[in-house]
Amino acid sequence: MITTTGLLRQHLIDPEVCIRCNTCEETCPINAITHNDDNYVVDPDICASCGDCLGPCPTGAIDSWRIVTTPHSIADQLTWELLPEDTDENHESAVQTDDEVQALLEVAHQGAPRAVAPKTASVPHLNVATRHSPIIATVMGNYRITDPHSDSDVHHLVLDLGSHAFPILEGQSVGVLPPPAPDATRPVLRLYSVSSPRDGERPGHNNLALTVKRVMDDGSGAPGLVSNYLCDLVKGDQIALVGPFGDTFLMPTDPMSNLIMICTGTGSAPFRAMTEFHRRHLPSGPGKLLLFFGARTRSELPYFGPLMKLDRALIDIELCLSREHDVPVRHVQDGLRDRAADVLELIEQDATHIYLCGVKGMESSVRGVLTESIPDWPTREAQLLREGRLHIETY
Amino acid sequence: MELVDYDSQIPNNVELANDERLKRALEQWHPGYLNWWNQMGPSGFADSEVYLRTATGVDPKGWAQFQYVRMPEYRWGIFLAPGDPDRLIGFGEHAGEPVWQEVPGEYRAMLRRLLVVQGDTEPASVEQQRYLGATAPSLYDLRNLFQVNVEEGRHLWAMVYLLQRYFGRDGREEAEALLNRRSGDEDRPRMLGAFNEDTPDWLSFFMFTFFTDRDGKYQLEALAQSGFDPLARTTRFMLTEEAHHMFVGESGIGRVIEATVSAMSSAGIEDPYDTDTIRALGVIDLPTLQRYLNFHFSVSLDLFGAEGSSNAANAFAAGLKGRFNEHKIADDHQLVGATYPVLRLDGTKIITRDEPALTVLNARLRDDYANDCANGVKRWNKAIEKSGIQFQLTLPHLGFHRRVGEFGAKPVDPAGNVVPESTFDQVTASHLPSAADRAFINSLMLPVYDRGSYARWIAAPKVAIDNKPGDFEFVRLHA
Numbered sequence: 001m002i003t004t005t006g007l008l009r010q011h012l013i014d015p016e017v018c019i020r021c022n023t024c025e026e027t028c029p030i031n032a033i034t035h036n037d038d039n040y041v042v043d044p045d046i047c048a049s050c051g052d053c054l055g056p057c058p059t060g061a062i063d064s065w066r067i068v069t070t071p072h073s074i075a076d077q078l079t080w081e082l083l084p085e086d087t088d089e090n091h092e093s094a095v096q097t098d099d100e101v102q103a104l105l106e107v108a109h110q111g112a113p114r115a116v117a118p119k120t121a122s123v124p125h126l127n128v129a130t131r132h133s134p135i136i137a138t139v140m141g142n143y144r145i146t147d148p149h150s151d152s153d154v155h156h157l158v159l160d161l162g163s164h165a166f167p168i169l170e171g172q173s174v175g176v177l178p179p180p181a182p183d184a185t186r187p188v189l190r191l192y193s194v195s196s197p198r199d200g201e202r203p204g205h206n207n208l209a210l211t212v213k214r215v216m217d218d219g220s221g222a223p224g225l226v227s228n229y230l231c232d233l234v235k236g237d238q239i240a241l242v243g244p245f246g247d248t249f250l251m252p253t254d255p256m257s258n259l260i261m262i263c264t265g266t267g268s269a270p271f272r273a274m275t276e277f278h279r280r281h282l283p284s285g286p287g288k289l290l291l292f293f294g295a296r297t298r299s300e301l302p303y304f305g306p307l308m309k310l311d312r313a314l315i316d317i318e319l320c321l322s323r324e325h326d327v328p329v330r331h332v333q334d335g336l337r338d339r340a341a342d343v344l345e346l347i348e349q350d351a352t353h354i355y356l357c358g359v360k361g362m363e364s365s366v367r368g369v370l371t372e373s374i375p376d377w378p379t380r381e382a383q384l385l386r387e388g389r390l391h392i393e394t395y
Numbered sequence: 396m397e398l399v400d401y402d403s404q405i406p407n408n409v410e411l412a413n414d415e416r417l418k419r420a421l422e423q424w425h426p427g428y429l430n431w432w433n434q435m436g437p438s439g440f441a442d443s444e445v446y447l448r449t450a451t452g453v454d455p456k457g458w459a460q461f462q463y464v465r466m467p468e469y470r471w472g473i474f475l476a477p478g479d480p481d482r483l484i485g486f487g488e489h490a491g492e493p494v495w496q497e498v499p500g501e502y503r504a505m506l507r508r509l510l511v512v513q514g515d516t517e518p519a520s521v522e523q524q525r526y527l528g529a530t531a532p533s534l535y536d537l538r539n540l541f542q543v544n545v546e547e548g549r550h551l552w553a554m555v556y557l558l559q560r561y562f563g564r565d566g567r568e569e570a571e572a573l574l575n576r577r578s579g580d581e582d583r584p585r586m587l588g589a590f591n592e593d594t595p596d597w598l599s600f601f602m603f604t605f606f607t608d609r610d611g612k613y614q615l616e617a618l619a620q621s622g623f624d625p626l627a628r629t630t631r632f633m634l635t636e637e638a639h640h641m642f643v644g645e646s647g648i649g650r651v652i653e654a655t656v657s658a659m660s661s662a663g664i665e666d667p668y669d670t671d672t673i674r675a676l677g678v679i680d681l682p683t684l685q686r687y688l689n690f691h692f693s694v695s696l697d698l699f700g701a702e703g704s705s706n707a708a709n710a711f712a713a714g715l716k717g718r719f720n721e722h723k724i725a726d727d728h729q730l731v732g733a734t735y736p737v738l739r740l741d742g743t744k745i746i747t748r749d750e751p752a753l754t755v756l757n758a759r760l761r762d763d764y765a766n767d768c769a770n771g772v773k774r775w776n777k778a779i780e781k782s783g784i785q786f787q788l789t790l791p792h793l794g795f796h797r798r799v800g801e802f803g804a805k806p807v808d809p810a811g812n813v814v815p816e817s818t819f820d821q822v823t824a825s826h827l828p829s830a831a832d833r834a835f836i837n838s839l840m841l842p843v844y845d846r847g848s849y850a851r852w853i854a855a856p857k858v859a860i861d862n863k864p865g866d867f868e869f870v871r872l873h874a
Contacts, residue, residue: 014858017857019642019646020767021641021642023635055458055459058638058639058642060860061858081777119867120446122461198460203451203457204454256463
């Protein structure tokens with residue numbers, strides 16, 4: 001029996017929706033699902049919330065969760081005709097269980113606090129792995145992707161998820177739990193946007209990629225704890241992940257949709273994921289991708305090489321380099337200004353979605369350019385937000 | 396010839412790109428398949444964008460990728476469930492031996508026959524359903540129809556893969572023939588009866604996906620036990636998709652019932668047999684549902700073949716086709732001396748007789764199937780019960796309206812009574828959809844293509860696909 005002093009997110013099957021097809025029981029790698037003549041049920045003593053059963057379920061009945069203090073027993077579940085009530089009280093408590101994640105997301109989304117997901121975004125899975133049961137991933141590769149001579153040390157980490165289902169959509173984040181320091185009262189948690197698309201860095205191999213910049217000074221003069229931990233990992237190391245997190249900064253799945261992506265530095269991670277999805281699955285559009293990418297120099301620009309190799313028919317890239325000797329100084333806002341006519345033309349279309357990701361400072365300068373170059377921007381911004389077409393994530 | 400980028404266009408986990416012989420065979424077959432799809436697949440809608448699930452891998456992430464797709468551009472893939480290198484044959488004369496990765500010579504003909512019969516049903520149902528798009532009760536249902544259609548297409552690919560990969564020239568010829576037969580065609584019909592019946596309306600479609608696709612589940616599960624490992628792995632993966640088809644049927648009929656009982660309750664009608672008044676509400680009366688159920692259950696039972704079958708016994712003994720959930724049955728898996736109770740007609744009585752289990756495997760699979768159907772019907776009845784209306788749907792007796800096996804053309808009524816030959820036709824007709832029933836159902840078949848709207852005779856789903864709300868634009872008709 002699971003004993004918990006706190007709240008547990010229990011996996012259940014909705015008996016009203018389930019068609020008893022046996023797919024989940026067949027799929028479960030650890031035999032946590034069983035049935036009688038009436039119902040299929042999940043054994044809370046066995047289920048590890050791996051999520052393997054979620055995709056194959058034809059009905060969605062499998063994707064039912066309740067926050068409980070005492071798990072519903074199998075014996076009870078077998079007699080149910082309906083799921084128990086889902087009380088708001090429980091949800092409020094659930095949010096409190098990971099207030100740190102909530103706080104981090106709120107800060108990141110301050111620029112667009114009421115954003116909603118694009119209409120055709122896939123429904124994200126959230127909190128598949130929690131602090132109580134993080135999943136352990138294995139480092140398959142850890143590569144520096146900025147020029148070895150540049151000051152900016154950005155790493156591309158590929159993590160193998162083994163047999164855990166950890167479904168991620170482009171734009172979502174994962175939490176990294178580094179090994180706790182001996183004197184820590186509560187483990188540290190940092191969020192990172194995933195930079196690989198939903199089918200992974202390497203399709204069919206259940207993995208994901210992160211883009212991590214090594215922080216040399218975290219503001220107090222000390223090196224960043226988690227970024228250095230991640231950048232120093234070597235192949236074969238194991239790391240604990242929680243999440244996925246984020247249910248609004250997501251990509252529309254409609255092939256007609258245009259994406260305007262504006263980023264600096266490692267803010268490019270979600271856009272790498274989205275672009276890669278388009279490259280693999282929608283190579284001929286018809287939606288357009290327009291990327292504004294700011295960095296000081298080419299050598300500091302994460303993924304510079306692969307990015308430049310992308311087919312220009314797939315993506316229109318506006319590089320904005322501020323300290324490169326052979327080109328004029330430009331920041332992302334300058335790039336936006338130069339391409340204002342194109343941006344306006346795209347924004348006029350309902351299928352266009354705008355994303356900003358990067359350091360907090362870029363937000364106001366980007367908004368400044370949009371205000372001066374797009375007629376009636378403030379009204380438009382509110383409308384885009386309402387329609388799930390504007391997304392801002394900054395740190 | 397058009398060159399195909401196999402890894403992106405045909406998602407697969409069978410190393411297609413490295414198999415020159417198979418690639419050549421598929422290159423030959425692919426244009427014919429597309430031709431068949433364009434001629435016999437869903438009529439119209441080729442330019443519409445449909446929110447479809449595409450399998451791009453067998454891992455948890457690749458299983459269900461939802462995207463807008465134009466159907467002719469759907470990526471039909473070839474997938475085998477992950478293999479177990481230590482898997483042993485689970486039944487028959489070769490029980491305990493390692494499974495076969497190639498076709499054993501002695502069983503070649505038998506295996507080919509099993510594949511062709513299974514393969515023939517897949518395109519057949521697409522043909523049967525090709526005009527339904529014109530009368531869909533909602534965009535959600537339209538999308539579900541198309542999902543079923545593209546996946547039946549993929550199941551054809553699955554069988555064609557096995558034929559082309561393992562059966563040389565014979566296999567290639569059979570693969571061609573699968574594209575050339577046509578459901579309901581007098582000269583070149585599909586192989587099994589139920590797959591030559593019309594699916595003229597959406598009520599029939601939901602009944603078909605509940606009853607006839609469920610036969611598919613049972614056949615595929617029995618083949619998933621096979622000692623021929625590529626077949627076992629192929630069918631195991633197909634089963635996961637088949638579950639969606641049964642969901643469409645079970646929830647479809649469930650939603651029809653919900654619309655009916657709620658309209659009856661609102662109008663204060665308690666008598667389920669007050670047909671005219673109920674029909675005037677624009678919903679389907681429960682007795683009509685019962686007659687449709689009688690028809691589809693009985694023709695689906697015929698798909699299991701005759702109760703006693705030497706073919707089935709041979710396939711079992713050879714280790715090619717097991718029983719449903721063979722791996723969960725606790726016996727010797729040889730059926731030495733075992734018996735199984737079978738329904739037989741004895742004069743004017745129906746009796747149960749114990750017979751050698753090996754000889755009546757079809758009867759056993761059919762009984763397992765019928766129990767599964769009964770559980771689904773039980774769930775439908777709960778909704779009727781809740782409404783307080785005094786009516787229960789029931790499965791007719793296994794002997795009712797049969798064309799194949801012990802009860803083929805025998806005068807058995809839905810309650811399992813043998814009736815006099817003289818009244819038989821009349822009894823049968825009164826329990827099957829009449830011309831008037833069909834005309835009424837047909838009168839309801841008007842398309843509803845507005846986002847979030849549903850025809851009056853069917854309720855909105857409780858949960859739509861991929862967790863989308865019911866007013867999601869599941870099909871963009873004029874993209």
